[in-house]
Amino acid sequence: MxxxxxxxxxxxxxxxxxxxxxxxxxxxxxxxxxxxxxxxxxxxxxxxxxxxxxxxxxxxxxxxxxxxxxxxxxxxxxxxxxxxxxxxxxxxxxxxxxxxxxxxxxxxxxxxxxxxxxxxxxxxxxxxxxxxxxxxxxxxxxxxxxxxxxxxxxxxxxPATLVYNKKLFADNGIPAPTNNWTYQDMLDAAKKLTKDTNGDGKTDFYGFNVASSITVGWFPWSKIYGGGILDETKTKAIVTDPKTIQGLDKWVSVVKEGISPTEDILKAGGGEAQMFGSGKIAMLFSQYSNQLIYAKNYPDLDYDAAPMPKGMDGKRVVPLxxxxxxxxxxxxxxxxxxxxxxxxxxxxxxxxxxxxxxxxxxxxxxxxxxxxxxxxxxQNKKAYADGVAEAGTTTDENPSWQEWRLAAQPIFTEIYQQRKTPEQGAKEIQEKIQAVLDKNK
Missing domain, CATH: 3.40.190.10 (Periplasmic binding protein-like II)
Known part of the structure; x- marks a missing residue:
């Protein structure tokens, strides 16, 4: 929509x-x-x-x-x-x-x-x-x-939450995600679900799709070790915080390790929705409104929702x-x-x-x-509601959100594409975001 x-x-x-x-x-x-x-x-x-x-x-x-x-x-x-x-x-x-x-x-x-x-x-x-x-x-x-x-x-x-293909989990004998899952639990399961089924060296099934956008991509991943993008006042950027960089490094590592399809593979496969809808991706973070897309275009897709996993610091973050x-x-x-x-x-x-x-x-x-x-x-739409109740948060929205987000996104994309390291990108993003915040004080 x-x-x-x-x-x-x-x-x-x-x-x-x-x-x-x-x-x-x-x-x-x-x-x-x-x-x-x-x-x-x-x-x-x-x-x-x-x-x-x-x-x-x-x-x-x-x-x-x-x-x-x-x-x-x-x-x-x-x-x-x-x-x-x-x-x-x-x-x-x-x-x-x-x-x-x-x-x-x-x-x-x-x-x-x-x-x-x-x-x-x-x-x-x-x-x-x-x-x-x-x-x-x-x-x-x-x-x-x-x-x-x-x-x-x-x-x-x-809000966002974790959605997963029930058939792929069952076929591989992997228990479904639980309320207590951490990001590490999710990644461990994703590795097991990533398969080259015919031995031709090409991945046929990916355990997870990591997004390059803000809401289901770099924003939640930046927080999994206790870092983030802005401080609580929404006036200071904290992208160069070592905990933020650690989260961004984990974010891009999912693509590096082949657990998630690259942009080229996604494009060839018709995009994230098509690959998830056709059973080629086992898990991804998805916003509530996407259920209408899956219902319309992939009515036979047997999937469900689970809470956003807890970060490596034990805290759950639910982008809203x-x-x-x-x-x-x-x-x-x-x-x-x-x-x-x-x-x-x-x-x-x-x-x-x-x-x-x-x-x-x-x-x-x-x-x-x-x-x-x-x-x-x-069926488990309660995962969305419970997630909001426990840990719902906007994507650090403030009056200059649109401006600083647009300034930062191209560099996050370069990190995602592995053209810049998280350390290099974080320094540039920090400077761009802070300049916008200072201008709009």
Missing amino acids: KAWREKSVLALVPLIALSLSACGGNETSGKTGQEGKSAGTSAPKEVTLKIGLPGAYDITKKEIIDGFQAKYPHIKLKIDESPWSDFSQKITAQVAAGNPPDVWFQENAVILGYGKRGAAENLAPYIKRDLKQDDYNKGLFAAQTADGSVWGVPHGLN VTNSWVVYSRASQEVKDAAWQFLQYYLSDEAQETLAKSGNALPVKKSAEAKLDPTTRP
């Missing part, structure tokens, strides 16, 4: 002519969540709410929009829908001109940028007042920054990608109240269960996890 593809994330264009100040939740003196009743009357006051839907109803279930409209008929909806890429291109200009939708969603890192520039309403006071935070998993705060501001709430969660809803900070208070009413509905049992059944994304409300369909593959 295009909304989840990393390459679909557009670079944040500076929001020209935007001299906004963050309105935050301090303006919420009205009865948000009280259906907008006007003074001296029992009838709700009519208000128009413009909702931006990138990808239209392919990404946001129409059932949710219709359900909200039926429940709150006094809130008149205007739907601004367009293909994802078209929406992403036009929204920057709309925000700069002061005429965006009242509430819309985009990639979480983009939303953080809106927060920094004053275009997003701080939802932290709304959440504190109106939501029972224990009812939601930690993904609810994917758009939270160090100062406690929350610039958006999830449209849906797309999300699109997030944002409320425009310069809208009138009554419109912001209506937008928050919509987001409360979106985060309700009714809407979250609809999201869970769709398979498009993981819901953020814990009660809706019971509606994940165990009859479709992967």
Whole structure:
């Protein structure tokens, strides 16, 4: 689905002519969540709410929009829908001109940028007042920054986990992955699953596919010895930390040792999804939304999910990608109240269960996890939800995430392709990332 593809994330264009100040939740003196009743009357006051839907109803279930409209008929909806890429291109200009939708969603890192520039309403006071935070998993705060501001709430969660071919494990007499697996356990099994079945010197089955991209590639591997990419403040790069380099060395060693196919082999085999779907790859890290691809293109693939393995330091890291809803900070208070009413509905049992059944994304409300369909593959969808609860984390998203990620990715690719050592690449990546972070202080 295009909304989840990393390459679909557009670079944040500076929001020209935007001299906004963050309105935050301090303006919420009205009865948000009280259906907008006007003074001296029992009838709700009519208000128009413009909702931006990138990808239209392919990404946001129409059932949710219709359900909200039926429940709150006094809130008149205007739907601004367009293909994802078209929406992403036009929204920057709309925000700069002061005429965006009242509430819309985009990639979480983009939303953080809106927060920094004053275009997003701080939802932290709304959440504190109106939501029972224990009812939601930690993904609810994917758009939270160090100062406690929350610039958006999830449209849906797309965490990563380990998926594996059940038949290949059974045929080789190898027990399925467990909750206690470490990266070393995974690699030990991958070596046993890597096979040249006819003795021609060419590998027919690969035990694992290691990715070159961020979410299921270098980001989780950088953390397996206790290192990482950014520090906890998201203002300092830590790529040259010896623990980070050790993780990156292990990441690229999977390809060096022939456990994972090279880029050329992947290309010849039709790509990662094709090779996994046809039983040529036994394991890989995969995001939640990929289940729809496997169901559509490889309906006979007998596979399941297991938790992301624990790192060599004993800690589990579950990369979490999300699109997030944002409320425009310069809208009138009554419109912001209506937008928050919509987001409360979106985060309700009714809407979250609809999201869970769709398979498009993981819901953020814990009660809706019971509606994940165990009859479709992967059956153990609980692995995704439990992973988020235990160790879900964004890929070090901050307002400059898109910029520093794009600066770093070519060098990570060179490391993956073995054209640079992890030590050489880490030094260059450190300098590039830190330069971006310092520029955006």
